[in-house]
Amino acid sequence: xxxxxxxTFNIHGGYLEAIVRGHRxxxxxxxxxxxxxxxxxxxxxxxxxxxxEYGPYLQNEPSPLHTTTIVEKCTLKLVDEYKQMLCQATEPxxxxxxxxxxxxxxxxxxLIVTGTLHERDVQELLEKCHPLGMFxxxxxxxxxxxxxxxxxxxxxxxxxAPYFSECIxxxxxxxxxxxxxxxxxxxxxxxxxxxxxxxxxxxxAEIMSDLLAFEADRRAxxxxxxxxxxxxxxxxxxxxxxxxxLLYPYGHEELAVSEDIDxxxxxxxxxxxYQSIFSKLSYGESQxxxxxxxxxxxxxxxxxxxxxxxxxxxxxxxRLREQEIRNLMWISECVAQNQKSRVHxxxxxxx
Amino acid sequence: MAVSSSSWSTALVHISPYTFASIGIAISIGVSxxxxxxxxxITGSSLIGAAIKAPRITSKNLISVIFCEAVAIYGVxxxxxLQTKLESVPSSKIYDPESLRAxxxxxxxxxxxxxxxxxCGLCVGIIGSSCALSxxxxxxxxVKILVIEIFGSALGLFGVIVSIIMSAQATWPSKx
Numbered sequence: 001x002x003x004x005x006x007x008t009f010n011i012h013g014g015y016l017e018a019i020v021r022g023h024r025x026x027x028x029x030x031x032x033x034x035x036x037x038x039x040x041x042x043x044x045x046x047x048x049x050x051x052x053e054y055g056p057y058l059q060n061e062p063s064p065l066h067t068t069t070i071v072e073k074c075t076l077k078l079v080d081e082y083k084q085m086l087c088q089a090t091e092p093x094x095x096x097x098x099x100x101x102x103x104x105x106x107x108x109x110x111l112i113v114t115g116t117l118h119e120r121d122v123q124e125l126l127e128k129c130h131p132l133g134m135f136x137x138x139x140x141x142x143x144x145x146x147x148x149x150x151x152x153x154x155x156x157x158x159x160x161a162p163y164f165s166e167c168i169x170x171x172x173x174x175x176x177x178x179x180x181x182x183x184x185x186x187x188x189x190x191x192x193x194x195x196x197x198x199x200x201x202x203x204x205a206e207i208m209s210d211l212l213a214f215e216a217d218r219r220a221x222x223x224x225x226x227x228x229x230x231x232x233x234x235x236x237x238x239x240x241x242x243x244x245x246l247l248y249p250y251g252h253e254e255l256a257v258s259e260d261i262d263x264x265x266x267x268x269x270x271x272x273x274y275q276s277i278f279s280k281l282s283y284g285e286s287q288x289x290x291x292x293x294x295x296x297x298x299x300x301x302x303x304x305x306x307x308x309x310x311x312x313x314x315x316x317x318x319r320l321r322e323q324e325i326r327n328l329m330w331i332s333e334c335v336a337q338n339q340k341s342r343v344h345x346x347x348x349x350x351x
Numbered sequence: 352m353a354v355s356s357s358s359w360s361t362a363l364v365h366i367s368p369y370t371f372a373s374i375g376i377a378i379s380i381g382v383s384x385x386x387x388x389x390x391x392x393i394t395g396s397s398l399i400g401a402a403i404k405a406p407r408i409t410s411k412n413l414i415s416v417i418f419c420e421a422v423a424i425y426g427v428x429x430x431x432x433l434q435t436k437l438e439s440v441p442s443s444k445i446y447d448p449e450s451l452r453a454x455x456x457x458x459x460x461x462x463x464x465x466x467x468x469x470x471c472g473l474c475v476g477i478i479g480s481s482c483a484l485s486x487x488x489x490x491x492x493x494v495k496i497l498v499i500e501i502f503g504s505a506l507g508l509f510g511v512i513v514s515i516i517m518s519a520q521a522t523w524p525s526k527x
Contacts (some may be wrong), residue, residue, distance in 0.1 A: 010393045018400025021484055023402060099441065256401045310479055 002202045009309035012090045017308070019088075020317050023081055023303060026158040028324055030349045036331050037343045045070065045332060053077070074328055081132045085314070096311050098159065100192050100318050102194070104133025105160055106189060112141040112181045113150070116176070135159075143321075147181065149299060163188035176231070183223060183240040190216050190242050200311070207304050207312035212301060216245035217274070218293050224255045224264055246271055294348045298323055298335045303349070320350055326331040368454020369437070375461025376433045379514070383472075390419035391475025398481035399405020405487035412486060414497065415479025418504045420473040425511045429464040431517060434456050438523045448522040456521035460514035467510020474503040482484060492501030 009017075026038075032052060039045045042065040046058050049070075050071045057073040086097050108129040115125040122142045129138070135158050144150040151164050163185045190212060197208035200283070220241045227237055238256040247255065254267040265281075268274040277292045297319070304316035334343045394415045402409045436457055438452055482496040 004481075006393070007389075007473065010396045012482060014393065014396030015400040017399045018484060018487075019403060022401055022404030022487060025488055308484065 002206070005202045006046070007310040013093055013309075013311070016093065017086055017313060018314050019085065023070060024313075024317055024320070027320060027350050028052060028327075029351045031330075033327065033347060033349055036328075037340070037347070039331075039335055042067065042336055043330060045335060049328075052156045056340065066326065067329065067336050069159070070332050071329045073323060074325050075131060078318070078325065081321075082132060093311060093314075095196070096200070096204075097314060099196060100315055101194075102159060102189050103186065104130040104162075105135060105158065106133070106182060108133040108138060108276045109141060109155070109185075110178055111158070112138065113144070113314060114175070114178055116142045123237055146176075160185065160189075160349060163192070180232075181238070182241070183219075186219065187240060187242045191244065192217075194242075194244050194316070203307055204308035207307065207310055208315065211300060211304065211312065211315065213245040213336055215246045216242040217251075218297070220247055220252060221264065221268065221289075221293075225261060228260060230257070246273065278331070290344055292347065294326075295322060298350055299346050300314065354459050355480035361487045367524055368377075368450050369422040369445075372433070372437055372457035373502065375458035376430050377461070378465040379433060379461035380426045380430040380465075381526060383429075383468035385526040386425035386469035386472030387419050388472075389469075390474075390479070391416055393473075393476035394419065394479035394483065398483040398522060401483045401487040407490070408483060408486045408493075411493055412479070415475065415482055415500060417510060418475045418500055419479065421504060422475070424509045425465060425507050426468050428520075429460065429514050430486045433460055433518055436518055436521050438467060440523050444524045447524050449522070453521040453523045456517055460518040462505075463517060464510045467513075471507035471510070474506065478503055487493045509513045511525055 032048070035048050036045055039048060042069050046061065046065055049058055050056065051095075054074055054077060057077050061069055061073065082097070082101075086094060087098055109131060112122070112125050115128075116122070122139055123140075126139060137154050137157065140154045141150065143152055147164075151161075155161055155164060165188075194209065194212050194216075197212065198205050215216065221331040223237065223240050228297045234256045238252060242256070249270065251267060255264065258267060260268060265278050273296075279294055280292050281288050299318050302342045304312040330346045331343055334340055386426050394412075398409070398415070407474040436453075438446075444450055478500045479494065481494065482500065485496060
């Protein structure tokens with residue numbers, strides 16, 4: 001019953017909600033980002049970060065420091081926090097927390113399959129995988145030749161198994177099919193997550209519906225823009241769009257037939273929430289679209305913390321941390337390559 | 352005991368007033384404690400989690416727990432007062448209107464204080480949980496949210512006042 005969660009939520013979720021709100025207070029602020037953007041070397045970055053909550057994770061790193069090390073250690077912190085929350089959680093919160101990581105699992109699967117296709121070493125690929133999306137038997141992915149084998153050998157035991165029913169074909173795996181597989185899996189995952197949140201009901205359903213709908217719409221726009229000029233047919237493109245969200249179904253119809261960015265813009269400007277995003281970009285510019293979408297996402301994620309007694313705060317916190325790690329990676333790369341003028345191109349401030 | 356008619360209203364007035372009085376006393380303490388416990392667990396779980404990152408909030412936020420506990424104490428006080436109102440009457444007078452009135456008055460007192468304290472405990476508990484989480488982020492918010500809690504705990508006090516007025520006029524018929 002929406003509105004009465006306050007009476008029973010704290011039985012199982014009160015402690016973890018308080019913990020996640022404590023973690024949120026440790027996110028880097030605009031002042032921290034300003035300090036980091038003015039660093040000259042990676043050592044300076046490490047020094048500034050050691051005053052924040054990342055201190056214990058970075059202090060034992062020997063110099064010379066690499067950007068990948070910084071990102072890896074920061075991701076490690078996120079993984080530790082996630083695992084602590086997961087082991088304290090009961091149903092249905094534990095299922096909810098696991099759902100948050102399936103996106104990373106999909107990315108890892110695609111990474112290993114693509115890498116194997118280009119004949120890279122499995123160990124090297126495993127090191128590049130995101131730690132939140134690891135599962136046992138992930139290394140066996142390198143053996144599969146086509147999708148049926150992929151499913152039968154490895155994926156049938158993972159939580160991703162139900163998402164495969166739509167994309168098993170007998171074709172061999174090549175770059176195009178792998179991208180289609182990734183997007184089909186992600187579509188099934190988003191729809192499943194959406195249904196799960198609706199089943200939970202109450203404030204969780206309302207807040208997560210909004211966040212997931214934005215995610216679905218953003219992916220639809222990205223799929224459209226990335227497939228302009230490729231051999232992806234209109235029907236195939238339409239099949240990759242999720243069946244919920246603000247753009248469903250009329251926006252999807254129009255996006256499926258768009259042939260260039262201006263047509264995409266014309267479609268999106270009919271929807272008030274997205275019109276404000278697209279109005280920031282002048283005609284013909286698509287590089288800043290990513291940053292505009294990230295800013296909108298961060299705004300919505302911060303709003304999830306305004307309400308108490310729902311699970312959306314966990315999802316919002318994980319996403320905000322990932323955004324912070326993206327920011328740190330961008331800043332580190334700019335500093336390492338001496339391109340500090342471009343630092344503000346892609347950093348999204350959270351507070 | 353043989354009665355002349357068998358309608359529901361006759362059945363009701365032939366339930367002993369002591370039954371009603373005792374149930375009233377049970378509800379006054381039982382449901383008040385339920386409200387207090389409910390409020391304390393809602394506050395306590397948030398307080399423990401928030402205190403991990405911000406240990407300074409623990410001592411101040413015990414006030415929320417104390418407000419919830421006060422609700423249980425109101426229930427105990429009213430129960431003790433109500434049980435002093437129970438007197439024995441000779442069996443010829445058990446079903447007199449005076450007796451019934453006294454029994455019903457004690458029953459109503461118990462319900463009033465019990466349910467008022469139930470919702471008061473719940474209210475103070477939920478506010479206490481939000482108070483702990485806000486205090487952990489920004490310590491200037493604590494006193495302001497405490498004012499809301501004080502208004503919330505006044506609800507239990509209203510229940511106690513009305514129930515004591517109600518029970519004050521519960522007089523059993525005199526012997527003889």
